[in-house]
Amino acid sequence: MLDNITRELLTSGTLERYVNQLSVTGLTSNPTIFEQAIKNSSAYDTAIGKKIRQEKTAEDLFFELAIDDLTQAADLFRPIFDRTNGVDGGVSLEVSPLLAYDARDAGGCQGSFR
Numbered sequence: 001m002l003d004n005i006t007r008e009l010l011t012s013g014t015l016e017r018y019v020n021q022l023s024v025t026g027l028t029s030n031p032t033i034f035e036q037a038i039k040n041s042s043a044y045d046t047a048i049g050k051k052i053r054q055e056k057t058a059e060d061l062f063f064e065l066a067i068d069d070l071t072q073a074a075d076l077f078r079p080i081f082d083r084t085n086g087v088d089g090g091v092s093l094e095v096s097p098l099l100a101y102d103a104r105d106a107g108g109c110q111g112s113f114r
Contacts, residue, residue: 002027005034007043010072019076026080027073030094034066066093 002015002024009015018024038044044065051061074091081089 001025003029003033005029005069005073006037006041007069008041010069011043015073016076019080025084025088026077026090026092027070028090028092028094029066029070031062031066034062034069038062038065 002018005015005027015024015027038048047065047068048061051064056064070091070093077089077091079089083089
């Protein structure tokens with residue numbers, strides 16, 4: 001299980017290589033990892049520019065970027081998920097610490113992208 005994701009990990013083919021050559025079988029991430037990835041990379045600049053023009057809130061923009069990356073990662077892990085009947089191949093996002101004690105809002109954030 002990999003505990004990291006960045007857009008560069010996806011676009012460079014590194015994550016695909018981890019899956020195919022190093023037998024990585026799943027991925028999890030959290031809002032802090034995404035915040036660091038976005039803040040420390042220009043790989044998100046084009047997507048941020050488009051979403052800003054759509055007048056997205058900062059929170060909506062952030063989660064849309066995260067979901068875009070996680071969806072791409074889930075596509076890479078899908079064959080593993082299918083082959084293991086869902087035992088492996090999951091991609092997940094941890095609940096934001098801001099929502100950790102708010103069952104009403106956090107409930108939709110838990111789980112895997114498949």
